[in-house]
Amino acid sequence: MSSTEVSKIEELANKEYKYGFVSEIEADSLPNGLNEDIIRQLSAIKKEPEFMLEWRLKAYKHWLTMKEPHWANVKYPPVNYQAISYYSAPKKKPTLKSLDEVDPELLEVYEKLGISLDEQKRLTGVAVDAVFDSVSVATTFKDKLNELGIIFCSFSEAVQNHPELVKKYLGSVVPYTDNYYATLNSAVFSDGSFAYIPKGVRCPMELSTYFRINAANTGQFERTLIVAEEGSYVSYLEGCTAPMRDENQLHAAVVELVALDDAQIKYSTVQNWYPGDKNGKGGIYNFVTKRGACRGVNSKISWTQVETGSAITWKYPSCILQGDNSIGEFYSVAMTNNLQQADTGTKMIHLGKNTKSTIISKGISAGKSQNSYRGLVKIAKKAENARNFSQCDSLLLGDKCGAHTFPYLEINNPGAKVEHEATTSKIGEDQIFYLNQRGISTEDAIGLIVNGYCKEVLAELPMEFAVEATKLLSVSLEGSVG
Amino acid sequence: MLEIKNLHAGIEGNEILKGIDLKVNAGEVHAIMGPNGSGKSTLAQVLAGKEEYEVTQGEVTYKGKNLLDLAPEDRAREGVFLAFQYPVEIPGVSNTNLLKTALNEIRKYRGEEELDTMEFLSLIKEKMKLVELDQKFMSRAVNEGFSGGEKKRNEIFQMAVIQPKLAILDETDSGLDIDALKIVANGVSKLRSKDNATILVTHYQRLLNYIVPDFVHVLYQGKIVKSGGKELALALEEKGYDWIKNENMKEAVTQ
Numbered sequence: 001m002s003s004t005e006v007s008k009i010e011e012l013a014n015k016e017y018k019y020g021f022v023s024e025i026e027a028d029s030l031p032n033g034l035n036e037d038i039i040r041q042l043s044a045i046k047k048e049p050e051f052m053l054e055w056r057l058k059a060y061k062h063w064l065t066m067k068e069p070h071w072a073n074v075k076y077p078p079v080n081y082q083a084i085s086y087y088s089a090p091k092k093k094p095t096l097k098s099l100d101e102v103d104p105e106l107l108e109v110y111e112k113l114g115i116s117l118d119e120q121k122r123l124t125g126v127a128v129d130a131v132f133d134s135v136s137v138a139t140t141f142k143d144k145l146n147e148l149g150i151i152f153c154s155f156s157e158a159v160q161n162h163p164e165l166v167k168k169y170l171g172s173v174v175p176y177t178d179n180y181y182a183t184l185n186s187a188v189f190s191d192g193s194f195a196y197i198p199k200g201v202r203c204p205m206e207l208s209t210y211f212r213i214n215a216a217n218t219g220q221f222e223r224t225l226i227v228a229e230e231g232s233y234v235s236y237l238e239g240c241t242a243p244m245r246d247e248n249q250l251h252a253a254v255v256e257l258v259a260l261d262d263a264q265i266k267y268s269t270v271q272n273w274y275p276g277d278k279n280g281k282g283g284i285y286n287f288v289t290k291r292g293a294c295r296g297v298n299s300k301i302s303w304t305q306v307e308t309g310s311a312i313t314w315k316y317p318s319c320i321l322q323g324d325n326s327i328g329e330f331y332s333v334a335m336t337n338n339l340q341q342a343d344t345g346t347k348m349i350h351l352g353k354n355t356k357s358t359i360i361s362k363g364i365s366a367g368k369s370q371n372s373y374r375g376l377v378k379i380a381k382k383a384e385n386a387r388n389f390s391q392c393d394s395l396l397l398g399d400k401c402g403a404h405t406f407p408y409l410e411i412n413n414p415g416a417k418v419e420h421e422a423t424t425s426k427i428g429e430d431q432i433f434y435l436n437q438r439g440i441s442t443e444d445a446i447g448l449i450v451n452g453y454c455k456e457v458l459a460e461l462p463m464e465f466a467v468e469a470t471k472l473l474s475v476s477l478e479g480s481v482g
Numbered sequence: 483m484l485e486i487k488n489l490h491a492g493i494e495g496n497e498i499l500k501g502i503d504l505k506v507n508a509g510e511v512h513a514i515m516g517p518n519g520s521g522k523s524t525l526a527q528v529l530a531g532k533e534e535y536e537v538t539q540g541e542v543t544y545k546g547k548n549l550l551d552l553a554p555e556d557r558a559r560e561g562v563f564l565a566f567q568y569p570v571e572i573p574g575v576s577n578t579n580l581l582k583t584a585l586n587e588i589r590k591y592r593g594e595e596e597l598d599t600m601e602f603l604s605l606i607k608e609k610m611k612l613v614e615l616d617q618k619f620m621s622r623a624v625n626e627g628f629s630g631g632e633k634k635r636n637e638i639f640q641m642a643v644i645q646p647k648l649a650i651l652d653e654t655d656s657g658l659d660i661d662a663l664k665i666v667a668n669g670v671s672k673l674r675s676k677d678n679a680t681i682l683v684t685h686y687q688r689l690l691n692y693i694v695p696d697f698v699h700v701l702y703q704g705k706i707v708k709s710g711g712k713e714l715a716l717a718l719e720e721k722g723y724d725w726i727k728n729e730n731m732k733e734a735v736t737q
Contacts, residue, residue: 429534431572438580439559440587449572453573
């Protein structure tokens with residue numbers, strides 16, 4: 001990258017900071033309901049270019065022809081799409097004077113997760129003093145990325161400042177016609193994240209929504225697009241292990257990843273949105289479409305997820321292995337407790353030669369929850385010498401929960417080698433007693449056993465994230481031992 | 483240290499222990515012998531607090547406290563250690579992780595400071611020598627894929643790290659070849675002190691060649707029917723358990 005290009009990006013970055021997203025959030029909310037007019041207004045508020053509006057409208061028209069899918073192994077009352085406001089200026093959370101004003105139950109959870117006091121304040125909306133200046137952290141972070149030509153900004157900013165990139169890649173992995181929720185998202189998405197890693201650049205730090213100012217209120221229809229140019233590498237962290245209280249019940253996000261020749265994208269998620277109470281009241285419906293395209297030769301995309309939140313999870317982070325020798329990986333821990341329902345898994349679509357995929361899925365069910373793994377491995381006719389290994393394990397705590405596995409295999413090339421292993425186990429009384437006898441309480445014993453069971457997946461998470469995820473698993477299981 | 487009075491216990495309505503009396507003082511090693519099904523392992527499990535066993539009568543006092551009132555983890559924290567006859571496998575949990583968690587939980591309970599990683603590592607390095615375990619062993623998952631001998635050595639190694647006041651070894655000698663038996667016995671002997679006590683539950687006399695007990699008790703049909711010194715074990719070896727069975731029969735007849 002030439003120095004003029006670098007300075008241009010810097011200039012744009014500075015511009016964004018001054019006039020971008022920050023001023024836009026002053027706009028008013030739109031009334032409840034969904035129609036063409038609403039979408040036009042939404043696009044206008046966001047001062048979007050024409051192509052963006054057209055795309056949204058095409059998606060909306062297509063959505064009207066679609067039916068809500070009901071094939072997943074989850075049950076919930078119908079969602080009223082006309083009762084949702086598709087644009088509301090992020091609510092300014094009331095600023096509290098001190099942590100004394102915060103729900104003590106929430107603080108207790110933060111304590112157990114080992115979240116620092118300053119961080120607790122930030123999460124709960126307590127005015128933060130100068131010690132923890134998240135703005136300055138984020139700014140230093142941005143400067144460093146700018147130097148390398150990496151673009152990392154909100155989706156709205158990307159639409160304003162990099163329309164050519166957005167136009168080129170938006171919908172190229174998850175087309176607006178893809179599925180009911182993705183189509184709805186395409187019509188009404190409010191904001192999200194955008195990352196672009198130029199050719200040959202290895203992103204020197206984990207990109208995280210955490211460091212993006214204004215990222216907290218991206219709303220219920222989030223859109224993420226990550227493009228890794230030839231020979232580049234990026235590790236992206238989504239979410240935060242601290243529990244997030246959210247007013248929106250339906251979340252329908254879309255994540256698209258594009259990896260070109262020799263590029264690598266590592267995408268890690270910790271999801272712990274509000275799961276509802278013990279009786280299944282409240283909680284988020286998390287209907288997400290996540291897909292990555294290994295478009296170039298030797299490219300690689302890895303999804304790692306730790307899912308402990310939401311009342312209902314419907315999520316299949318997938319890889320399209322288009323480039324020869326490309327690699328797709330999916331590492332997942334899905335934990336459900338109380339009345340939570342999760343139907344999650346992956347799709348590995350092998351199109352190129354010598355493509356490889358690995359699926360490691362660990363389901364943990366407790367309480368009266370239902371936990372399903374649903375996965376597709378598809379080997380196209382031309383995908384010579386394709387390889388897949390899948391391992392789907394289920395762990396049951398108690399006898400009122402359920403674990404289900406739905407593996408689908410479509411093999412159209414006789415040279416493919418596909419392996420599938422599945423196990424279902426229970427935490428043994430004997431294991432718990434053994435640990436008790438070593439001085440470890442039953443709750444800690446279960447935490448140890450569960451973390452041991454998830455080890456292969458947790459090992460894929462970036463270090464710090466893994467430490468928090470480990471604690472999160474234990475906290476999420478609290479009270480699940482009778 | 484430990485006093486068992488008229489202990490009756492069973493599982494699912496079947497009474498297995500039918501009135502056990504036993505007193506163990508600090509510094510002593512007691513061997514509990516008996517034929518299969520006499521209740522030896524049940525006694526070990528009841529003392530450790532396994533929930534499936536129901537205590538129907540009697541009392542157990544440990545260091546002046548009612549042991550039966552304590553949760554299994556609190557018994558462990560108070561210094562009761564059970565070396566399991568069949569140590570369980572815990573996939574994905576390394577030996578290091580288990581021991582560090584265990585040791586620090588116990589220290590916390592006693593109001594002692596938790597060990598940091600460096601202190602912990604030097605402690606386990608020292609204790610590993612005792613049972614001739616390899617360093618590699620520590621990163622392996624607890625008992626997973628261990629041979630029978632490795633599992634038993636691991637139990638004694640854990641005991642060495644935890645340093646209990648009262649150690650109950652449940653058939654630690656079973657399934658060990660003679661070399662492994664020597665290593666295990668050696669480890670146990672080295673851990674003997676005037677402050678702690680050991681209860682050896684065993685079927686065979688051969689372990690007692692290496693760990694010389696102060697007292698030997700014979701358990702038969704849920705009761706201690708004979709107690710004596712180490713020579714009792716030798717007599718048993720010579721005459722077999724039929725000797726005890728016959729003696730009991732005679733007694734029953736005369737009664």
